[in-house]
Amino acid sequence: MRGSRCLLNPHDTEGERRLDLWRRSLFLFGRTKQVTGPFLEAGYTGYWCEGKSLENLTPDIFGFSDNYYCVCDISMSPSKGEDMHKYQNCEPSEYILKTLFPSDIIRAPCGNPFLITDSFNLQKRSGYNLIQVYQPGEALIDRLDDIQLKQVLEHWNGFLVPPPSYSLLAVPESSIEELKFPICGIMKWVADQDEPVKIETIVEKLLGSLYSSFSKRGIAQLRGNVENIIYDLRKGPLSEYMDYNPKGKTVKINLDTSSAPRKKAFSDKLNTWLNIVPIERYLEEEDTEEDT
Numbered sequence: 001m002r003g004s005r006c007l008l009n010p011h012d013t014e015g016e017r018r019l020d021l022w023r024r025s026l027f028l029f030g031r032t033k034q035v036t037g038p039f040l041e042a043g044y045t046g047y048w049c050e051g052k053s054l055e056n057l058t059p060d061i062f063g064f065s066d067n068y069y070c071v072c073d074i075s076m077s078p079s080k081g082e083d084m085h086k087y088q089n090c091e092p093s094e095y096i097l098k099t100l101f102p103s104d105i106i107r108a109p110c111g112n113p114f115l116i117t118d119s120f121n122l123q124k125r126s127g128y129n130l131i132q133v134y135q136p137g138e139a140l141i142d143r144l145d146d147i148q149l150k151q152v153l154e155h156w157n158g159f160l161v162p163p164p165s166y167s168l169l170a171v172p173e174s175s176i177e178e179l180k181f182p183i184c185g186i187m188k189w190v191a192d193q194d195e196p197v198k199i200e201t202i203v204e205k206l207l208g209s210l211y212s213s214f215s216k217r218g219i220a221q222l223r224g225n226v227e228n229i230i231y232d233l234r235k236g237p238l239s240e241y242m243d244y245n246p247k248g249k250t251v252k253i254n255l256d257t258s259s260a261p262r263k264k265a266f267s268d269k270l271n272t273w274l275n276i277v278p279i280e281r282y283l284e285e286e287d288t289e290e291d292t
Contacts, residue, residue: 167208
C-alpha cells in the first residue's frame, strides 16, 4: 500500500476488528439502497464462505458470476501476502460448483486470488490482487482476466457508507475470547425464553443473516466453540442457573426474570466471568478509597 497513508484502526478489540473486516468484505458482494459492492456490480451474484477447494484448501470466500469465479481470503495480518501463493490455482469443489452454484457454463478463474484486508502500508507482493476495505479503500490489481470486474475495481474508492451489520456477532474463526461477549448477551436472551434453546439456534444468532452463506465445516467449527463455552458456563458461573443437555444439544436458563434482583444477580455472574466491573461498583470502590 502507499506509504503516505497511516491510519489507525478504530476498534477497541481484535474481535470487533475481525467482524468489521468480514462485514466490509462481504459488502463487496452486497447492495444497499445507497451502495452496490464492486463484485456484485461486476456480476458476482453468489458467494460461499469457508468452502473447500479441490485442493482441500479453505479460502474465506468463493464468489461466482455467470462466467467466472473468484477466490478471496480475508486477513488482518500484515504478512498474509506471504501465504497467498497457495491459492494461485485454487478451484471450488464439485459440490460447490454443481450443487450450490450450478451453471450451464464452465466458469473460469477470474485471475489471481484476492487478499482482502483492513491493514495499511502493506508491502504488496506479486501473485495476488489486494483490496483494502477500510477508508480510504482501494484495489491493487496484479492480474484479472475478468475485464468487467477489473474495470469496476479500478474505479472503486472504498465504501462511503458503513457496511450492513448482517446481524453478525461472530464468524467461525472467532476465538473463544471473542465469543464470550456475544454469548453472554445471548444467555440473557435464553433466560427470557423460559424453555430449552438449541445450540444451533445460538449459532444462528451469532452468524445472523449470513448463517446460510457459511459452509457446514465453518458452522461446525463455531458450534464446537459455542459448546465449549456453554460447558464452562454450566460448570462455573452459571452452575446454579443452567441446564445443559449434551445429547439434545439444548440449554435452558432457570431464572425468574420478573425479579429485578435475581436478574441482576444473574448478570453479575456473567460480568464477573467477563471481568467487567459494573459502574456502580466502580464508583463505590472509588468513594471508599477517597474516604480512607
